[in-house]
Amino acid sequence: MAPLPPVEYAVAVEHYLAASGLGEGSRRIYRIALHTWAWALADRPAPTGPGRRRARPPVLPLALLDHPGAAARLRAAVEHRSGGTDPRTLNRELSTLRAALAWWRGQGWITADPADGLRPRALPAPDTGPAPLTPEEVRTLFALRAPLREQVLWRLLHESGAPVETVLALDVDDLDLVHRRTHPSAPLLTWRAATARLLPLLLAGRTAGPLFLTTRRAPAATPAPDRCPHTHRARLSYRRAAELFTARTAGLTTTSWTLRQLRVPARAKHPGPAR
Known part of the structure; x- marks a missing residue:
């Protein structure tokens, strides 16, 4: 029945x-x-x-x-x-x-389709924003001494070409480490050897929770999906990730770099220093 x-x-x-x-x-x-x-x-x-x-x-x-x-x-x-x-x-x-x-x-639970007739919203023209970092600038960035978390984040952004928000929203169980990609249930991201070498070090035995974590214990009000069940630390926010990037790269150039400049469009990707 x-x-x-x-x-x-x-x-x-x-x-x-x-x-x-x-x-x-x-x-x-x-x-x-x-x-x-x-x-x-x-x-x-x-x-x-x-x-x-x-x-x-x-x-x-x-x-x-x-x-x-x-x-x-x-x-x-x-x-x-x-x-x-x-x-x-x-x-x-x-x-x-x-x-x-x-x-x-x-399942036979409803018969109507109230969403029939709803059309996708038109997307705005792409905002080009600041130009991506040049290969030389990327090499300079990756030569910096930086914590493991920042190294993984920066390389994953550069190698995957994914938006910052998408990368920071990743959970540990979204990753297919063997095939250097995310599982089908998550937004599609792929990465290369440099990120693949560092990811296992960042995970350090964690099997669930956010991929990128803060350095402090999460406040009590933090939603469970944004808290690591192993370390009880919170998901790293875009604001904090951007602050750390600005602080680390200050003095490398006369203009401020942003995390979004690490994202290389698919048509313009280059092997660069990620090998």
Whole structure:
């Protein structure tokens, strides 16, 4: 006898995530996205800022997705969030909702698709920003004496070409060390020999939690996904990583370097000093 469908939206979210095969870090991101849409379905504004992760979503019946007004509420939420949300983030969260809706329909728990007709937001023209560091500048950077954490972060940013935020959001269990890449459940990153040599030293037996950690014990209010279960230290923030990079590279040049300048576009990658 088939199990009864869940009554609550939040319970259906957990069923979907459990069946998704995603890693812990990816499930956390998907959960936040799906909970955000719960506020829209309840016709209430979603929390923003740091409190978004910890906010309890409204309790909703899953059957609300079959209500004729659900599609209009989602459309209104997309329009409202378009004014203050990065379009890449909004498009990713729309994709997450569509995947969950398709899975729930496949289970026979709902019949409608309230996301039908929602279109991805247009992306802004790319911001070129400061030019990437030259090969000579990269060699100068990697010749600096720096803590292991910074060495791994800088090399991973340079070799993967990934955004800083994506790299700092990585968890230990996202990494496929043997194949020098992330697992399919995480954003796709690859790296070369220099990063591959240093990563095992940085992990030092850790099997879970954030890849890049602060040097101090995490405050009590730190969410569990952002705290290492082995060392109880917190995930390194972009602000702190940028401060450390600026401090370490001060005096190397007349202009300040930024972490984003380590990211080399795929079409312009070069072997440089990463061998």
